Amino acid sequence: MFNLPYTNDDLRREAARQYAEIVSKPDLLEVGDEMRTRPIASTAGGKPEKATTWTQLSGDEFHDARNEVQELLDDAADVSRWAVDLGACGLRFTSELAWGRGGDAWDLAVQIAHRPGLSNELREAITAAVRGAVNRVLDDRGIDDTRLLHQHTSEEPAS
Structure with missing residues (x-):
């Protein structure tokens, strides 16, 4: 990934968080809706309250990130x-x-x-x-x- 406002670790962290949410709330269906207001950890600079949220990304950046998170969830090993x-x-x-x-x-x-x-x-x-x-x-x-x-x-x- 080049010149993106998030890292692979951010995507994995978000996918893991959503995976846990899916387990606890099986009616959760839409990846994008769930992640919109969540902070992107790598943008916090040590101050969580200053972190950029996923919804603050441009439309294309958010769409790409949401798709990458969905792919991570789709590829996650079933260790349930x-x-x-x-x-x-x-x-x-x-x-x-x-x-x-x-x-x-x-x-x-x-x-x-x-x-x-x-x-x-x-x-x-x-x-x-x-x-x-x-x-x-x-x-x-x-x-x-x-x-x-x-x-x-x-x-x-x-x-």
């Missing part, structure tokens, strides 16, 4: 059963481990979930063990392709 099972067991999303070309181009991702109250030390140890196991398998198989060199970790609570 997994998410329901995690919630039913009281588990929370802990971390994401990804290997790939870098940025948003992942070739492999592992999700970890845990019960609330798991110590940070134990969570970090488990995450490191999973990372090490995957790296060991890649090394043992001689996989050193640059497509699998990038490692990304982040931590977000489950919704």
